[in-house]
Amino acid sequence: MTRLVLATHNRHKLGELRAILLPLVPGLEPDDVATAGDLGAPDVRETGVTFAENALLKARALAAATGLPAVADDSGLAVDVLGGAPGVFSARWAGRHGDDAANLQLLLAQLADVPAEHRGAQFVCAAALVTPDGRETVAHGTMRGRLTTAPRGQNGFGYDPILEPDEQPARAAGRVLTSAELTPEEKNAISHRGQAFRALAPAIAEALAR
Numbered sequence: 001m002t003r004l005v006l007a008t009h010n011r012h013k014l015g016e017l018r019a020i021l022l023p024l025v026p027g028l029e030p031d032d033v034a035t036a037g038d039l040g041a042p043d044v045r046e047t048g049v050t051f052a053e054n055a056l057l058k059a060r061a062l063a064a065a066t067g068l069p070a071v072a073d074d075s076g077l078a079v080d081v082l083g084g085a086p087g088v089f090s091a092r093w094a095g096r097h098g099d100d101a102a103n104l105q106l107l108l109a110q111l112a113d114v115p116a117e118h119r120g121a122q123f124v125c126a127a128a129l130v131t132p133d134g135r136e137t138v139a140h141g142t143m144r145g146r147l148t149t150a151p152r153g154q155n156g157f158g159y160d161p162i163l164e165p166d167e168q169p170a171r172a173a174g175r176v177l178t179s180a181e182l183t184p185e186e187k188n189a190i191s192h193r194g195q196a197f198r199a200l201a202p203a204i205a206e207a208l209a210r
Helices: 011-021 051-066 089-094 100-110 184-190 192-209
Strands: 004-006 033-035 070-079 118-129 136-147 163-165
Touching: 011 033, 011 184, 011 192, 051 070, 051 089, 051 118, 070 089, 070 192, 089 100, 089 163, 118 163, 118 192, 136 192, 184 192
Parallel strands: 004 033, 004 070
Antiparallel strands: 070 118, 118 136, 136 163
16 A cells, blocks of 8 residues: 655656665555555656755645655766756756657756866755655755766666766776666665655655554
């Protein structure tokens, strides 16, 4: 029986969020967590101008549609020399929502002449919990790093193949790995989304205990 619903249709994100939340929320099992798509909930347009606004828009709509505690996040890549862009437009930077390959290609082309010392960037995440009785909690996370000139790695999704996190796993041993070269466990331990959902976990546990 579903106890918590996530505002996503992305199965990669569902698996990632389950891996983060299950160890932190007592009594929560994989089958307790469903996606908006699993429950037939409608999509919500991300019309906010901040990650937090978009996360709240989605969580509010999902809680109203399902009558369940709803969790949503909005996340993206903020590039220093682009003044924080793509930001909230990260998933549709090339014009079509969710076209990871096109987004990567366009961003790398825009940064082609930017030297390594100016390729700083960070992943940013805002995660929101909205309960059917109207309680709202928002948590944030960031993962700083540097952008590569070409994608590397087969794990993750989105812009993972072009960001080298500042915090590297011990096994890197002098190499610098992209987020897409990290294992899921390594990524969750340092990622923007991992930070935000770990911060949100106590509120989720409290909501499910009521």
